[in-house]
Every structure is written in structure tokens, then in C-alpha cells.
Amino acid sequence: DSGVTQTPKHLITATGQRVTLRCSPRSGDLSVYWYQQSLDQGLQFLIQYYNGEERAKGNILERFSAQQFPDLHSELNLSSLELGDSALYFCASSPHLEGFAGYTFGSGTRLTVV
Amino acid sequence: DQQVKQNSPSLSVQEGRISILNCDYTNSMFDYFLWYKKYPAEGPTFLISISSIKDKNEDGRFTVFLNKSAKHLSLHIVPSQPGDSAVYFCAASVNGAGGSQGNLIFGKGTKLSVKP
Numbered sequence: 001d002s003g004v005t006q007t008p009k010h011l012i013t014a015t016g017q018r019v020t021l022r023c024s025p026r027s028g029d030l031s032v033y034w035y036q037q038s039l040d041q042g043l044q045f046l047i048q049y050y051n052g053e054e055r056a057k058g059n060i061l062e063r064f065s066a067q068q069f070p071d072l073h074s075e076l077n078l079s080s081l082e083l084g085d086s087a088l089y090f091c092a093s094s095p096h097l098e099g100f101a102g103y104t105f106g107s108g109t110r111l112t113v114v
Numbered sequence: 115d116q117q118v119k120q121n122s123p124s125l126s127v128q129e130g131r132i133s134i135l136n137c138d139y140t141n142s143m144f145d146y147f148l149w150y151k152k153y154p155a156e157g158p159t160f161l162i163s164i165s166s167i168k169d170k171n172e173d174g175r176f177t178v179f180l181n182k183s184a185k186h187l188s189l190h191i192v193p194s195q196p197g198d199s200a201v202y203f204c205a206a207s208v209n210g211a212g213g214s215q216g217n218l219i220f221g222k223g224t225k226l227s228v229k230p
Contacts, residue, residue, distance in 0.1 A: 045217040
């Protein structure tokens with residue numbers, strides 16, 4: 001157990017629907033990162049939050065949004081889902097904003113859009 | 115445009131021998147490089163890292179080499195063990211691997227199989 005909890009582990013939904021993925025960071029970690037891994041692709045950075053504020057944005061679609069709550073858990077909202085959104089979505093957390101302290105990844109949420 | 119490339123999707127090695135996983139990058143601004151290991155149904159786990167001011171970092175059986183002029187890094191595992199069988203991702207970052215931006219650029223991964 002890495003200490004980063006992602007729910008649900010699996011999600012199957014239809015095109016056009018909206019889903020919410022949840023991430024609880026490791027205790028004490030203030031930064032949360034969301035990554036997408038599509039088939040045969042590396043992990044693509046989506047977005048980072050630090051202590052409730054958005055810090056960096058990557059290749060995140062406008063249909064996707066995220067937030068980090070006061071208790072530091074984060075949610076990734078995916079709407080108007082398309083078949084191509086099927087992927088593994090990973091959340092990671094780290095304690096520091098500056099300097100490297102390492103990412104700890106959750107085990108991911110596998111999203112299947114049918 | 116892929117900034118971090120792992121050109122070998124898979125690698126098969128005999129137990130006890132050396133495994134060498136390669137990674138190339140294009141962005142000369144990268145100053146921190148990392149290797150992650152991923153087992154099926156689990157998230158990636160941090161393995162080893164290297165700053166651009168070094169050319170080698172060693173941790174037990176794992177050694178990472180960095181050749182800045184060639185924009186190339188490699189991960190050596192000696193001796194390889196069946197438990198090392200996993201997908202290995204190379205990642206890179208600007209400003210100290212996470213700095214104020216926080217994001218890592220990952221390669222597509224290399225699947226290592228270590229045969230007993």
C-alpha cells in the first residue's frame with residue numbers, strides 16, 4: 001500500500017456520460033498530480049494541485065476538470081466522455097512544492113468508455 | 115512530439131545477467147531524471163534518480179548512467195532477478211524534478227522479463 005488511495009479501481013460508463021475519480025494523497029503530502037495512461041502510451045501529465053490551488057496544467061482536455069479540497073483529497077471530473085478517454089488514470093502525491101521529494105503513485109482507476 | 119523516448123518496448127534477460135534499459139530525451143532543459151517500475155494492477159513506484167550534474171548514481175543492484183552530450187540515460191540492473199520483471203518508465207523534469215511545476219515527462223516504458 002503506497003498510502004495514496006484512488007477510488008474506484010474500475011469504472012465502466014457510456015459515451016457522453018460524466019464520471020468523478022477520487023484521490024486521497026499520502027498523509028502529509030500537499031501536492032496532488034493527475035496522470036493519464038492510454039494504451040501503449042506513457043503517463044501523460046494532466047494537472048497538479050498544491051494545498052488546494054492549481055499549480056500546473058498539462059495536456060488536460062477542456063472536458064476534464066479537477067479540484068483539491070481542504071482535506072487535501074482531489075477529484076478529477078471527466079465529462080462528455082468519448083471512447084478515446086478510456087485509460088488508466090493515476091494520482092500521485094508529494095510533500096514539497098519546491099525541490100524533489102519524490103512522487104508516490106496510487107494504483108490507478110481504469111476507466112472504460114463503451 | 116515525444117520529449118522522452120524509450121525505443122525498446124520490451125527486453126528479455128536471463129536471471130543473473132545484466133539488464134540495460136535505455137532512454138533518450140530531446141529537451142536540453144531537463145535537469146533531473148528518474149526511473150519508475152510498474153507491476154500490473156499497481157501504480158508506478160520510484161526506483162532511482164539522477165541529477166544532471168552527475169553522470170552516475172548507484173543504489174544496490176540498480177545504477178543509472180547519464181550522458182548529457184548524447185541526451186541519453188540508461189538503467190543497469192545487476193544481477194537481474196525474476197522479481198525485477200515489470201514495466202520500467204524513464205521520466206524527466208525541469209527545475210529539480212518537480213520543483214514549482216511538479217510535472218514529470220514520462221517515456222512509454224520498457225517491459226522487462228527476467229527468465230529463471
